[in-house]
Amino acid sequence: MDFIHLEFARPALAWLALAALFALRRLGAAERGRWGFAAAGAALLLGAAGPSFLAGSNRPLRVFVVDVSASVEGSWPWVRGRIHRWEGPECLSRAAADVAVVTFAADASVEVAPCPARPRFLPETPRRGLATRATDLAAGLRLAAALLSGRPGGHVLLFSDGHATGGDSDAAALELRRAGARLDAVAIPGPALDDARVESVTAPDEVREGERFVLRATVLATAAGRARIRVRGRGAGAGGDELRELGVAEVALEPGREATVGFPLPPLADPVGEFEVSVGDTSFDDAYPENDRARVRVRRGGRARVLYVASSGAAGRTLRASLARRPALVLRDADGPIPPAGYDLVVVDDLPASRLDEAFVDALRARVEGGGGLLVLGGRSSFGPGGYAGTPFEALLPVECRPSEGVSLLVALDRSGSMGERAESRTKLDEAKAAIGSLARRLAPADRFGLLSFSDRVEPVLPLGAASAATPEAVAAALGRVSAAGPTRLLPAARAGLSALAGSATRLRHLVLVSDGQSPGDSAEAHDALARDAKGLGIGISVLATGADLPADVEARLRRLAEGSAGGQFLSASAADSLEPALRRALDGARGGLVREGRTEARWSDPPPAASLEDPPPALAGLDRTVPRPRAQVRIFAEEGLPVACEGRLGLGRVAVLTTSLDLEWASAWRSWRGLDALVDDWLRRLLAARRAEDRPEVTLEGDRFRVLCRRAPATEVRGLLHAPGGGADRVLSLREETPGTWSGGGECRESGWYQVRLEPAGGGEPEDGQAVAAEFEVPYASELRLRPPDASALARVASLGGGRLLEPTEPLPEAPRAGGRGRSDATWACAAGAVGTLFAAALASRLRKKR
Secondary structure: OOEEEEEEOOHHHHHHHHHHHHHHOOOOOOOHHHHHHHHHHHHHHHHHOOEEEEEEOOOOEEEEEEEOOHHHOOOHHHHHHHHHHHOOHHHHOOOOOEEEEEEEOOOEEEEEEEEEOOOOOOOOOOOOOOOOOOOEHHHHHHHHHHHHOOOOOOEEEEEEOOOOOEOOHHHHHHHHHHOOOEEEEEEOOOOOOOOEEEEEEEOOOEEOOOOOEEEEEEEEEOOOEEEEEEEEEEOEOOOOOOOEEEEEEEEEEEEOEOEEEEEEEOOEOOOEEEEEEEEEOOOOOOOOHHHOEEEEEEEEOOOEEEEEEEOOOHHHOHHHHHHHOOOOEEEEEEOOOOOOOOOOEEEEEOOOHHHOOHHHHHHHHHHHHOOOEEEEEOOOOOOOOOOOOOOOOHHHOOEEOOOOOOEEEEEEEEOOHHHHOEEOOEEHHHHHHHHHHHHHOOOOOOOEEEEEEEOOOEEEEEEEEEHHHOOHHHHHHHHOOOOOOOOOOHHHHHHHHHHHHHOOOOOEEEEEEEEOOOOOOOOHHHHHHHHHHHHHHOEEEEEEEEOOOOOHHHHHHHHHHHHHOOOOOEEEEOOHHHHHHHHHHHHHHHOOOOEEEEEEOEEEOOOOOOOOOOOOOOOEEEEEOOEEOOOOEEEEEEHHHOEEEEEEEEOOEEEEEEOOOOOOHHHHHHHHOOHHHHHHHHHHHHHOOOOOOOOOOEEEEEOOEEEEEEEOOOOOOEEEEEEOOOOOOOEEEOOEEEEOOEEEEEEEOOOOEEEEEEEEEOOOOOOOOOOOEEEEEEEOOOHHHOOOOOOHHHHHHHHHHOOOOEEOOOOOOOOOOOOOOEOHHHHHHHHHHHHHHHHHHHHHHHHHHHHO
16 A cells, blocks of 8 residues: 555544543553543544545546647746645645646647655746647647546646647546546636737728728737838729838727728729738837738729619709719619619609609619618608608618607597588598597507597597507597587687696697687687697697688687697698598607707717718708617617618618708708718718629638628528638538528638638539629638637636636645545544444443453
8 A cells, every 4th residue: 555644624623532542541540440431432532523534556646737838928937836836835734646747739748747746846947848839738638638547536737728729628628527537727817928910901892993992900919009000902093013002000009909990092903902901110029920911802893883863853962962973883863763673772862652653662672682772861751751651662761750759649529510511421520530530540559549529518538548448449439429519619628638638647748629610709819828838738739620711810820729839730631531641640740740850969879880980960950750670770860869870781782761851951061061971981881782692702700710601592502612722622611591591601711821712502513604602811820829818718618528617826726536545424434433332342341340
């Protein structure tokens, strides 16, 4: 037996038991007859002390596995200090385990062979020069498993940043666990190296002929300082085969924070332009100059075709003039809707829904869903005022033409005898009832609705309550009990309506008076006093005059009553077929109106849609009221949260709206705003970038992994191929359909150089012209040159697979698993059994003495 190790959970009780045994030796002859009872008590104390012992043929082994790759360069003193702190003299007094140290990078090596733990057993620097830019974490764990072979139990403690570049670390951790060892991990802090690298370079895959574009470079540093970012290119401006300098920018660097710079570039002169971004002239010593450059390629496409649809005078419109100044666009004007097929962008400028026929809307939907763009501008003939609500054209937009806030609406219906006069086949009262029934169908769930009737007396018909109770059937049943009789007393009815609305909890409250206006005895002063009271309560009064033309003095009084309240309006419906639209306008006005006029501040969303849009947008004098749909992106909004500039997706394309008009007094300040052209550029970049089904795939690169996204016609199978640098056979990509027509996939690309992703219809065979599309991207340098903070989640996963956990560097070192010998519970029961045996022996000896 190589060793026996004994320890106690409660050492004080063990010392007490030892003192009791020592006292037995000093008992006198007369008292030694009770030695058995004293010895039994000592054994019980010994058992209560919680003894445990380990006996076997081999000592357990603890293996420290230490990452010494380039990504943790300079961390050896830190790791060495933690190991010495754990394995110092204070641990030797209770640890019965040998210690070994394994270092690893691209491969693994034994730094310290298994030996008894002792202080200061690690050298100042690793003896093996393993520091490389590769990290094979699994190799270190496998070597630790080899050292543990044939040992009882065992403990592996991994020091790493968690960024493995090779090997299957999960499988190695599981092997350790199956061998009976425990694996814990400690995260090594990031390297103390000063480095700046080009993190990414982004540019459009394709730019239109004659179009300027922006190249964006992102630099990441591990130290604070300053650096210069340079862009060189071929194929931009005057062209040429040599790379020439196109821009320089000086940036301030902060550790761990990305610095992004945009470089506006001239139109491409060559079919393909190649651009290189470099970071240099840093204010600190750059650890890895190999990661200071990256490149990107841009292809030149044809000019974009834009269809500009407006009611008349399109050539003089502000937005149209801005588009005409861009040589990358081919602009066509139309006074009305024409087939949009073949156009990349369709602009609808202040055109009412009555001018947008069904065939045009259907063709426009198909064009946008296939990858086109749509831009809709506001005005007095657009959105709500243009009758978009509920139409197929509104369904294309990222906004709805209705407010979201509920309104308390009370309708006061004139039931006087004059309303019983016939207009063709039905009375004026019958026409009003039918229009009110149709109005009930337009109520929103957040609305509240009530109904009263009046002649010389006011009678409630439907109490003011939730819109869900005001179903068309309930409204029709309530109105069925109303009949025409008696004289008209309009002002008492209006007073009763104000009293009912004053107790409503909604912010928007509105009274609609439906009457032929024949209310004798009402003075202009009484109408003005009622309007002032309504305005003081924040209640609007809309007056809907039915029947023949009113006398001029009566109409003037009713108009002053409506316009003097809080947002009311005077409406006239001389014919039965105009009564329902007039009530609908009253409801829209009750909800705050179809437009919002008056000075209104506008603000960017956070963040602004483009880096070049630094100035805040000017104030507006008016806009159309709309509500953004759930997935819409509001880029500019006005007071009350009203959207001004809003975007959304439709199939493969994008739709943008501007709810104000650049050609009315609503946005006169915008016409001289220097940010307007930048806003239009941002629109064009987004709307014209909507991929058509035959466009090239979109590739994003993150470290040594890439992701490809392509959009094809729904139900079209796609096969992907990856061509890597260095030649060799193309690799087949696994693609899956995320949504109808949208396919995605990805893979690894650890080798630096140019890659090509090629997509073609599945099924084999040679694809026809236009069916196969490709995109190129560069991996500028190996992923090992990306200095990153520790990946604690990866380390925690590996430790969990090995039966351990991620440790904090300051917490105590866990005990190594033990094999061989007995455990603590066995030793305790042995002491208890010894105490019982001792008592029995003492009792037997005492009995024998008495018999003698």
